[in-house]
Amino acid sequence: MKLVLACLAVLFLASVLARPGKSKKQSAGDAFEDAGITELLNIQAPTNWLKVKYGPIEVKRGNDIYPGDTIEQPTITFDQADPDTYYAWFLLDPNYNNYSAKDKKPYKALLYALYVNIKNINIKAADVLAKYLGPSPRTGTGEHYYVHLLWEQQEKIDVSSCDMPDYETDQRYPFNLTEFISQYNLSDEPAAGNFHTASFPDDLQEVCEEGGYC
Ligand SMILES: *[C@@H]1O[C@H](CO)[C@@H](O)[C@H](O)[C@H]1NC(C)=O
Ligand SMILES: *[C@@H]1O[C@H](CO)[C@@H](O)[C@H](O)[C@H]1NC(C)=O
Ligand SMILES: *[C@@H]1O[C@H](CO)[C@@H](O)[C@H](O)[C@H]1NC(C)=O
Numbered sequence: 001m002k003l004v005l006a007c008l009a010v011l012f013l014a015s016v017l018a019r020p021g022k023s024k025k026q027s028a029g030d031a032f033e034d035a036g037i038t039e040l041l042n043i044q045a046p047t048n049w050l051k052v053k054y055g056p057i058e059v060k061r062g063n064d065i066y067p068g069d070t071i072e073q074p075t076i077t078f079d080q081a082d083p084d085t086y087y088a089w090f091l092l093d094p095n096y097n098n099y100s101a102k103d104k105k106p107y108k109a110l111l112y113a114l115y116v117n118i119k120n121i122n123i124k125a126a127d128v129l130a131k132y133l134g135p136s137p138r139t140g141t142g143e144h145y146y147v148h149l150l151w152e153q154q155e156k157i158d159v160s161s162c163d164m165p166d167y168e169t170d171q172r173y174p175f176n177l178t179e180f181i182s183q184y185n186l187s188d189e190p191a192a193g194n195f196h197t198a199s200f201p202d203d204l205q206e207v208c209e210e211g212g213y214c
Helices: 002-017 028-034 037-041 177-183 202-210
Strands: 051-054 075-077 087-093 110-118 127-130 144-152 192-198
Touching: 028 037, 028 192, 037 144, 051 192
Parallel strands: none
Antiparallel strands: 051 075, 087 110, 087 144, 110 127, 144 192
């Protein structure tokens, strides 16, 4: 009997270990690659998961979150943060117009939030370049990714410089992440990331058609 149990245990372990991609402990890097987000944004995959919460709702590797639940700015946490480093936090829709690969490359991103000079992941004390906007997928464009990224800065960014882009008045679309990263000396790959998905709510489709907003 003991031998049978031992054999079963070995088989179970072997089957779990043989499917690392399907285990619940998928790495942030693998999830970003699998979802195609690294390609959409033309970035390297983040090393760690970023914890993002909208009230009680947690952003979790591509889970669907109703846009009405993401109107308020989320809280973010990153346990591995280095206390001496400044960080930049982005929220992006990497493919705002839902172009397909054969349609139109490069994909064009919409910037929903950009906060810099973050110390100890204290967003409240950060410098705001683009004030948080709740994800708003356009009607008829299917499912969108909302990608949260935390990058290490090499130094503090001088936000009073007159070269600083102003995302309240400047367009947030298309936003060129690659360009921002190189211009402001951010790390080669994001320190942490996470993403959720959302679509234009079905229950609003009728209202929108009747009102002629679609
Ligand atoms: C948008 O993407 C989804 C898949 O995520 C697809 O089903 C849908 O047809 C696309 N919509 C458009 C307008 O291309
Ligand atoms: C973004 O900027 C980079 C670097 O300046 C450039 O090579 C790339 O073509 C730009 N991408 C888009 C979509 O404009
Ligand atoms: C980025 O680094 C370069 C070279 O180290 C420096 O000249 C430049 O001022 C830095 N850019 C910013 C925005 O701090």
